[in-house]
Amino acid sequence: MQKTESKYYLQALEEYNELCKEDEDAWDSRIDKTGCYVENMALQLCHAETNDWRQCLGEMAQFRECWQNKGNRDRVSTVDRK
Template sequence: MSLTPDANTNSVEDNEKDAWDTALEKGGCVEEHLRLNDCYWDKHDWRKCSKEMNEFRKCWESRHGPLTSCPINMNSEKKK
């Protein structure tokens, strides 16, 4: 008997992505976003990640325009 989960039996929750992850994958800038997140988790202060933030912003805006025009409503509740 094995106590490790089978790689092919992931739960539905593990496979679900939120709207932001989906937008990043479709719109690009995934690598820039990952570097920004890594910086934050390493330094625990967004102010110390201005280089990474600017790289992400530049990437996103080159593809989609200003971040303020992002089509994702981050305040909406996820419907189940």
């Protein structure tokens, strides 16, 4: 399956490349360590522009796929609230 790169993905990739040239803050560093920084940024950019998650389903799917492929589901535990 070939990944289609949305305009948000391309914009996020450009921003990520610029960010790599600068000092990262703690938040950016944590997101970068997931291996899904670009996919996360693409999803955020899409939502910021459209203000509707339903219009960002492609970006959401790419983020979810990246998150799973990088093993992030195993490294983040959830806590059941009682």
